[in-house]
Amino acid sequence: MAHHIDPLLRRLNIASALPGEDVELLQNVRMTVRNLAPGEDLIRAGQVSHFSALVLSGMVCRYNMLGSGARQIMSFHIPGDIPDLQSLFLERMDHTVCALGPASMGLMPHEDLERVFRRSFNLASLMWRETLIDAAIFRQWIANIGGRPALSAMAHLFCEMISRARAVGLVGSDNSYRLALTQQDIGDALGLSIVHVNRTIRKLREMGCISWEPGLLTVLNWDALREAGDFDPAYLHTKAG
Amino acid sequence: MAHHIDPLLRRLNIASALPGEDVELLQNVRMTVRNLAPGEDLIRAGQVSHFSALVLSGMVCRYNMLGSGARQIMSFHIPGDIPDLQSLFLERMDHTVCALGPASMGLMPHEDLERVFRRSFNLASLMWRETLIDAAIFRQWIANIGGRPALSAMAHLFCEMISRARAVGLVGSDNSYRLALTQQDIGDALGLSIVHVNRTIRKLREMGCISWEPGLLTVLNWDALREAGDFDPAYLHTKAG
DNA sequence: CGCCCTATTGAGGGCCCTCAAAGCTAGTGG
């Protein structure tokens, strides 16, 4: 039977088969669906949160506004992710969660999540592990932004998004993915101007690595893209690699 | 009575007073002390780890080597930190842990830690929280490297290190801290060349913000440094701020 | 004393930024 918690189950089952009692515990977590318009914030930096949100459809990002007025995006999230799971133990948000296109989120009360984790160390450690992978991805973004030139950084970003989307079955057989990002979004993530993002995408296209229409990324030559991005998927810690 | 786990207790007690049974549980965690020479790796990317290490003295960092041959440092750690706590659930390391000066580490078997967390949800959630703060710091580094110019990024880094060191009582009354970093280390962390690091430090000195002798950072004008770095300590999630 | 690592300073160049303007697409309303 279809259940609101299914995207999360699919995600966790990638790592390990869940015992029936754990599945049941999770299914008893209450969930309120909230639909977000493009650009709408789910929760803002400085606010206190009493729920964590599972991405059901669409894409969201986490960002901070800098003193200069620039928006720094720190992560992108796809269905199955829980972008603000950290708010379970860090009450006050240190960043904002925002929809990129239209997105649907499942809000789960902290109260329910804590009850589940208290009863099942297995589930707690699986979710803890998810937050640790989250952190591993942050580490790679640091390496990406700090250590690689624009072309390489963008190739790495595309490799990561395709790999994560493939792990939850969202990449078509033609290696395409509906990446609902504007060039401005990519720039805000990589610390590049929109002008330079545009020129860099063009270069990746000219290299035959990708094709890019607004909202649709297709990988034409995976090996070339991986090499350009110096990409090693080990940090994603998926069984498949 | 002094105990090998004391630095960790001091750290956790900042967040919440620990009940006696939790203290006892922690004190029963076995610990092997390992002394590291400057530049020595504790554990390398790709290896499987069976322990997590508490920093007892000195400084360590986490880094990755990029395809270009550059070293990207992703975090600095001071006494009381557990840089590789994530290895408890992510068996294979996706980065290397390395001593910056001489450092002393307390190695705790994963087996023991898991037993403690299984018995005390309170301790598990406290340590989970620590890994979430770790991730929050990564997010800020992304914002710092991606969105701020060199002068501002360096000021922010200094603000963060001083704030974290102060939280565990390592900053003198003269606002100085033994920051065992070379200019090369700072450059590898911020994605700057050593030449530009040198010029940027000089500028911060000329602005009257800091004094810098190799291995000793002193903050002369906290407000000016904070403003230059666009620094807001909220993301460190310490009670004191 | 000599070696090695780190810090410091100069000069020239490249990556990426800012400013500016035009084309494209989708949605809206007449």
Added chain:
DNA sequence: CCACTAGCTTTGAGGGCCCTCAATAGGGCG
């Protein structure tokens, strides 16, 4: 059906931040 608007994309030109190359000075240690 088409004008109109708004947002995103694309391209050009010039400039600044930061890089690389190079060389000298300083400091700890065998």
